[in-house]
Amino acid sequence: MNYVLSEWLNLAFRWFHVVAGVFWIGQTALFSWLDTRMRIEETEDGQRVWMVHGGGFYRIDKIVDPDTLPKQLHWFKWESAFTWLSGMVLLTLVYYSGGVLVPYEEGMSLRTGILLSLGILVIGWAIYDVLWIGPFRRRSGLGTALSLAAVIALEWYLSTVFSGRGAYMQMGALFGTIMAANVWMRILPGQRKMLAAIAAGEPIDHSYADVSKQRSTHNTFLALPLIFIMISNHFPVTTFGHRLNWLVLVGIVFVGFTARAAINRHESR
Secondary structure (H helix, E strand, O other), rough: OOOOOOOHHHHHHHHHHHHHHHHHHHHHHHHHHHHHHHHHHOOEEEEEEEEEOOOOOEEEEEOOOOOOOOOOOOOOOHHHHHHHHHHHHHHHHHHHHOOOOOOOOOOOOOHHHHHHHHHHHHHHHHHHHHHHHHOOOOOHHHHHHHHHHHHHHHHHHHHHHHHHHHHHHHHHHHHHHHHHHHHHHHHHHHHHHHHHHHHOOOOOOOOHHHHHHHHHHHHHHHHHHHHHHHHHHOOOOOOOHHHHHHHHHHHHHHHHHHHHHHHHHOOOO
């Protein structure tokens, strides 16, 4: 591919990726905050939050068991799809076509590296989903501990087969894939089933709401280390270029998770 064309495609999709990601992560953070504040400020009239922004006052009510559906229901879904799709285009342009996924010295071929990369995205999501839809669903403490152990092991392994930069971005691609799949394969289908029950005048199965809430919470925790990975290319000495790059990434994941937990505690006061 012509270098100038490749550069423009890279810039255009990177810009699009960042903008879509800002909308997606911002909306997730807002709804996470709303859910927390509504539990704290709950009154006899129900869960309600008042906010002011841009000169306007907004009253937001949370309805657990609505009797009817509104004429217009706003969904927040395309931001996640556009973020993931543009991210995959960038992964292809820079790491697959650009050849920076694997080390330049002898080792794994680029073709094998690409197949391994795609396999990790698919298998990584499948393992995560099976564990959290099954044994970890109501044992979140154990699930979190084992998931972190799996992340550490995978980060170390990636550092042995991919380039430092490629290992970082592969972990970021996996986090992003899990987040997007949570939205499209768990959250949205559950919400559609709840809407179908309301339309049919049947009781809502709140287990779908529980799964959606859990997966949405997971996404808020994955977002912070993912953002770090996105900007790590600008700091090669201290991140992917470091001799212990995988350990640096492990530290950042822990910092990101800890920061998200601290934000959650602050919001619940």
